[in-house]
Amino acid sequence: MSVLTPEPNDQPHLLLACSECDLVSAVVCDQDDQWHACPRCHHPLLRPARSDQATPALAFTALILLLLSLAFPYLGFEKSGVERTVTVAGAANELALHQHPLLSAIVLATIVVIPALYLIAVCWIHLSLMQAWRLPGALFLARWLPRLQPWMMADVFAIAALVSLIKIIGMAHIQLLSAFWTFAGYALLLLVTVTRMNTIALWQRLLGTLRQPARSRPGLTALKQRLIGCAWCGQLQPLGHHHCQRCNSALHDRHPFSLQRVWALLVTALLCCFPAHLYPIMVTSSLGQSDPATIIGGVLLFVDHGDWPIALIIFAASVLIPFGKILAIGWLCLATRRRRVLDMAGQMKLYRITEWVGRWSMIDVFVVAIIVGLFQLGNILTITPGFGGLAFSGVVIFTMLAAHQFDPRLIWDQQQRLAHVGQRMEELK
Numbered sequence: 523m524s525v526l527t528p529e530p531n532d533q534p535h536l537l538l539a540c541s542e543c544d545l546v547s548a549v550v551c552d553q554d555d556q557w558h559a560c561p562r563c564h565h566p567l568l569r570p571a572r573s574d575q576a577t578p579a580l581a582f583t584a585l586i587l588l589l590l591s592l593a594f595p596y597l598g599f600e601k602s603g604v605e606r607t608v609t610v611a612g613a614a615n616e617l618a619l620h621q622h623p624l625l626s627a628i629v630l631a632t633i634v635v636i637p638a639l640y641l642i643a644v645c646w647i648h649l650s651l652m653q654a655w656r657l658p659g660a661l662f663l664a665r666w667l668p669r670l671q672p673w674m675m676a677d678v679f680a681i682a683a684l685v686s687l688i689k690i691i692g693m694a695h696i697q698l699l700s701a702f703w704t705f706a707g708y709a710l711l712l713l714v715t716v717t718r719m720n721t722i723a724l725w726q727r728l729l730g731t732l733r734q735p736a737r738s739r740p741g742l743t744a745l746k747q748r749l750i751g752c753a754w755c756g757q758l759q760p761l762g763h764h765h766c767q768r769c770n771s772a773l774h775d776r777h778p779f780s781l782q783r784v785w786a787l788l789v790t791a792l793l794c795c796f797p798a799h800l801y802p803i804m805v806t807s808s809l810g811q812s813d814p815a816t817i818i819g820g821v822l823l824f825v826d827h828g829d830w831p832i833a834l835i836i837f838a839a840s841v842l843i844p845f846g847k848i849l850a851i852g853w854l855c856l857a858t859r860r861r862r863v864l865d866m867a868g869q870m871k872l873y874r875i876t877e878w879v880g881r882w883s884m885i886d887v888f889v890v891a892i893i894v895g896l897f898q899l900g901n902i903l904t905i906t907p908g909f910g911g912l913a914f915s916g917v918v919i920f921t922m923l924a925a926h927q928f929d930p931r932l933i934w935d936q937q938q939r940l941a942h943v944g945q946r947m948e949e950l951k
């Protein structure tokens with residue numbers, strides 16, 4: 523297997539181990555405006571370090587917009603002379619009032635609590651960087667920032683609001699209220715803040731430049747050099763330590779029992795698929811009559827009304843993506859044992875798509891939260907959440923956990939072993 527070695531140069535450089543394929547690369551560190559990608563698997567090693575004053579300012583503005591979104595009504599509607607408005611927290615509260623406190627907690631955590639903690643942490647760390655001394659908790663928060671990132675879903679909620687509007691536009695007169703716009707602004711600024719964060723550069727500012735172990739060199743995997751790279755701060759260090767000597771995060775040369783954990787999470791996700799599709803996701807009650815609707819039932823209703831685009835979005839988010847994700851992660855687990863040379867660019871593409879796409883399946887859960895929050899009109903029309911929604915959020919969470927637990931370095935290790943065996947066979951001929 524060929525390994526690209528970076529050109530030698532006189533500029534100061536960092537040695538970083540790729541967290542997806544373990545190859546050690548030299549990154550020239552005075553080219554601040556450039557992305558640096560791993561030469562073997564093209565995983566971004568270092569993001570451009572943009573103006574650091576702008577990042578906390580964006581995070582602070584996003585926090586203010588979040589507070590405004592919580593304080594004012596989000597959507598309003600009028601049906602049969604009855605007017606009603608709903609706030610973001612009110613929608614989550616209605617789920618809790620209808621015997622689904624866990625679903626309510628999941629919605630609030632992913633769209634409000636985790637993003638708020640992330641934004642506060644970004645502001646606190648940057649405030650600490652402006653002081654002559656380090657503020658308490660700055661290192662702890664820096665360790666947690668990248669771990670919180672996958673669980674922030676404000677952008678998914680904003681898209682879910684648009685899907686809900688299309689779903690209910692024929693049932694009532696809908697108004698977009700002030701919090702709708704502030705929430706969209708908050709979701710956008712949160713996204714911009716996340717894309718500007720450069721974890722390795724942040725640790726450099728907090729703790730100074732990375733120290734390179736004496737025997738490290740680019741072009742070989744860290745494991746081959748008896749080294750291990752910290753996935754969070756980038757520090758290369760000798761094997762044998764359980765915690766990073768620089769940032770104190772847990773270190774794994776390969777995630778322990780990675781495949782067993784992934785299979786267990788995939789089976790749990792698959793088991794959740796049954797109640798998610800068999801039980802109703804919401805129940806509509808009007809004038810004494812109850813009408814439960816499953817996920818597939820909702821898709822078919824859109825097809826009946828001729829709303830093909832929205833039927834396709836819900837079908838993709840609720841059926842194709844979760845099942846496709848379970849199959850894709852299962853395939854990647856098997857790839858770590860395959861005894862033939864694989865197209866590694868294809869495997870890595872599959873792994874990254876699987877990681878990126880998972881959270882978008884939460885659209886359906888958020889749509890339920892918004893519709894349940896709005897339609898509480900007593901006997902005229904009341905919509906309550908069904909058990910299917912909670913089971914479906916279980917599918918999304920367990921497949922996301924499985925994707926995060928999977929260690930793609932295991933596929934590279936297997937391919938490297940095969941290449942080594944092939945080389946030995948050639949020599950023996």
Ligand SMILES: [Zn+2]
Pocket residue numbers: 540541542543544545560561562563564565
């Ligand atoms: Zn790589």
Ligand SMILES: [Zn+2]
Pocket residue numbers: 752753754755756757766767768769770771
């Ligand atoms: Zn570290």
